[in-house]
Amino acid sequence: MTRLTVEASGALTLVEDLGRPGLAHLGVAGSGALDRAALALANRLVGNPDGAAGLEILMGGFRARFDEGAWIAVTGAWGRVTLDGRRIAPYTAARALAGAVLELGPAERGARYVLAVRGGIDEPATLGSRSRDTLSAIGPAPVAEGRVLEIGGAPAASVPLLDREAAFPPPAGGxxxxxxxxxxxxxxxxxxxxxxxxxxxxxxxxxxxxxxxxxxxxxxxxxxxxxxxxxxxxxxxxxxxxxxxxxxxxxxxxxxxxxxxxxxxxxxxxxxxxxxxxxxxxxxxx
CATH class of the missing domain: 2.40.100.10 (Cyclophilin-like)
Structure with a gap:
């Protein structure tokens, strides 16, 4: 199984999927990715279902190492994203080789990067979701330096050659x-x-x-x-x-x-x- 070792977690990095709807009568919020479209796009770029768990990374400052090869995509915020020091294009799928280091620099546009890895982040689910609810402390703990995250098995869908929608960075102005x-x-x-x-x-x-x-x-x-x-x-x-x-x-x-x-x-x-x-x-x- 592919693993991702977090070497720097930035201001706040959370595991998020599309949340746990339908539980408000139990006092549980839906939670999930704040930028749901960014998560769905990142997952689509690597062939995951839209709701697969990814990482929501506040303002950058994140660095992680892959122990095996993996397909990744970074959406949401816009900034310098590198694999082994080489810049990779935003909003596209990229292949990380075994031992590769992914680094997300400070966000230049937007506030929250979304990182998807083919297979999804395989954390234990709570009430049907892998999302972290920061108010009630439900779901996986915030990702800290040294955390090892397991990646799930490859989905049935292949990595698409080209996404069907144009993607643009978050606006810098109003x-x-x-x-x-x-x-x-x-x-x-x-x-x-x-x-x-x-x-x-x-x-x-x-x-x-x-x-x-x-x-x-x-x-x-x-x-x-x-x-x-x-x-x-x-x-x-x-x-x-x-x-x-x-x-x-x-x-x-x-x-x-x-x-x-x-x-x-x-x-x-x-x-x-x-x-x-x-x-x-x-x-x-x-």
């Missing part, structure tokens, strides 16, 4: 993402709902896999008082008492007590996963 009305949109003033779409927001430094807080104008509520906790979904935009919105992400609590003014579309969530602190984000009607 992004625009789609919003649907939230279940508590009527708790906010007309001016607040207009501001949500008219203002330029920025990702704050308070952003992780649980939620991404935004800096910008205050959203004024029409309805005062407390809200009984109710279910949340990925992309729920909660607004705290200070009027600042937070986009709930994969590792969110499954219930929340702040009113949800809007909900991001799934494709928009992939874009938010690649935002860097200070990067501008605007919203449009879905």
């Amino acid at each position: 992004v625009t993402v789609a919003l649907l009305p939230g279940p508590r949109a009527d708790w906010f003033t007309d001016a607040a709902r207009a501001t949500l779409f008219d203002a330029a927001w920025r990702l704050s430094g308070q952003a992780d896999r649980v939620g991404a807080r935004l800096d910008g104008p205050r959203l004024e509520r029409r309805v005062p008082g407390e809200l009984a906790s109710e279910a949340t979904v990925p992309g729920s935009m909660q607004v705290a008492g200070d009027g600042r919105p937070t986009i709930l992400l994969a590792d969110r609590p499954v219930t929340g007590g702040y009113p949800v003014v809007a909900i991001l579309s799934p494709a928009s969530l992939d874009a938010v996963a690649q935002l860097r602190p200070g990067q501008e984000v605007r919203f449009r009607h879905a």
